[in-house]
Amino acid sequence: MRSSFPPLSCLLAFEAAARRNSFSAAAGELHLTPSAVSHQIAKLEQLLEVRLFERSVRGIALTDTGKEYMSRVSLALDAISAATDNVRKGVRNALYVHAAPSFASLWLMPRLADFAQAHPGIGLSLSSSTVHSDFSSGQVDIEIRYGVPNWPHLHVQPVFEERIQPLASPAYIEQQGIETPADLLRVPLIQSVVNVVQWADWFRSRKLDFSPGQFAYRFDRTSMALDAAVQGLGVALDSSSVAAGHLHHGRLKKVFDDRWCIKVQAHFLVCPKRHLQRSEVANFIEWIHEHARDPESAAIADSSR
Numbered sequence: 001m002r003s004s005f006p007p008l009s010c011l012l013a014f015e016a017a018a019r020r021n022s023f024s025a026a027a028g029e030l031h032l033t034p035s036a037v038s039h040q041i042a043k044l045e046q047l048l049e050v051r052l053f054e055r056s057v058r059g060i061a062l063t064d065t066g067k068e069y070m071s072r073v074s075l076a077l078d079a080i081s082a083a084t085d086n087v088r089k090g091v092r093n094a095l096y097v098h099a100a101p102s103f104a105s106l107w108l109m110p111r112l113a114d115f116a117q118a119h120p121g122i123g124l125s126l127s128s129s130t131v132h133s134d135f136s137s138g139q140v141d142i143e144i145r146y147g148v149p150n151w152p153h154l155h156v157q158p159v160f161e162e163r164i165q166p167l168a169s170p171a172y173i174e175q176q177g178i179e180t181p182a183d184l185l186r187v188p189l190i191q192s193v194v195n196v197v198q199w200a201d202w203f204r205s206r207k208l209d210f211s212p213g214q215f216a217y218r219f220d221r222t223s224m225a226l227d228a229a230v231q232g233l234g235v236a237l238d239s240s241s242v243a244a245g246h247l248h249h250g251r252l253k254k255v256f257d258d259r260w261c262i263k264v265q266a267h268f269l270v271c272p273k274r275h276l277q278r279s280e281v282a283n284f285i286e287w288i289h290e291h292a293r294d295p296e297s298a299a300i301a302d303s304s305r
Helices: 008-020 023-030 034-048 064-088 101-118 170-176 181-186 199-205 222-230 244-248 273-277 279-292
Strands: 053-056 059-062 094-099 123-128 142-146 155-158 162-168 189-192 215-219 235-239 262-264 267-271
Touching: 008 023, 008 034, 008 064, 023 034, 059 064, 094 101, 094 279, 101 123, 101 142, 101 222, 101 244, 101 279, 142 279, 155 273, 162 170, 162 199, 162 222, 181 199, 189 222, 199 262, 215 222, 222 235, 267 273, 267 279, 273 279
Parallel strands: 094 123, 094 142, 189 215, 189 235
Antiparallel strands: 053 059, 142 267, 155 267, 162 235, 162 262
C-alpha cells in the first residue's frame, strides 16, 4: 500500500488549477464548484505540510514548491492517462521511447516502418525533446540521449560510432571550388551549437587556425543546420549517420572523404536497468543495434520533412 499517496481527487484538483492558473477554471473543467476545488487543494497542502499556491485578490500563483510538485504530478497523470487509453484501445506490449529531436526525425523515423514490420505486436509511442526523461514518472521505457554520458544509476550504451565531418550541397561545393580543408576558411560555415564536436575541433585536427567569425548561421538543432546546408547557405559540420537520408538522396555530400572526419560516440540508449527485463525494451535495443551496424545505410525511407 502506498501510504504517502494523496487522494486522487486532490491531485486532479491541484493539477487542473495549476495548469489553468485558476480555481474557477479548474472547477469548470472538473465539473465542481470553485469552493470544492479550493477545499481539495487545501486538504492536499495540509497532507504535504507545504503551501502549493500563493493566494491574493489578484488570483493564485504556484509557489516554488508547487511548481516542482506540478512538474512531477503532471507527468504521473499523463502516464496514467496513456495507460488507460491503451487499455481502452486494446493496446498491449506498449513501448514508450523518448529521443533527441534531430535523431528522432532524421535517423529513427525513416526506419520505424521496419520496426513495425519486425515487431507488429509492439505499440510504439515516440516523443522527442532536448529535455531528458524523468524515468521515475513511469512515462518512458527507454530514451536515446545525445551528449557526453554522465547519467549514474542508469543503463547506458552507445547507439553507434559517428563520423563528424563537413557536409554541403553538391552545387555549393562546386560553386565555391572547395577542394582542401584550407578552402573552408574562406566560405560561410554553419554551426550547430549543441554538437559535441565543433568547428574549432575539426580545424584543429587539420592543424589549421580558425576564427569563429566565419559562422554564417547558428542553430540549436542538427536538423536545422543540415537544412541550411541543403539550401546552400554554407557548410555544416555534423554526423554523416544522422544526415544519411540527405546524403542518400543527393541533397548533401561529404565535402571530403572519411579520412578527415572525427569519430565519436554521442547518441546513447538510456534506461533504468530494470527496464531491460521487458521484452519490448530488449527487442527495441536489438533492432536499433541491427540498424546501427551500418548507420549510413541507403536502405531507408525518404527522410525529407
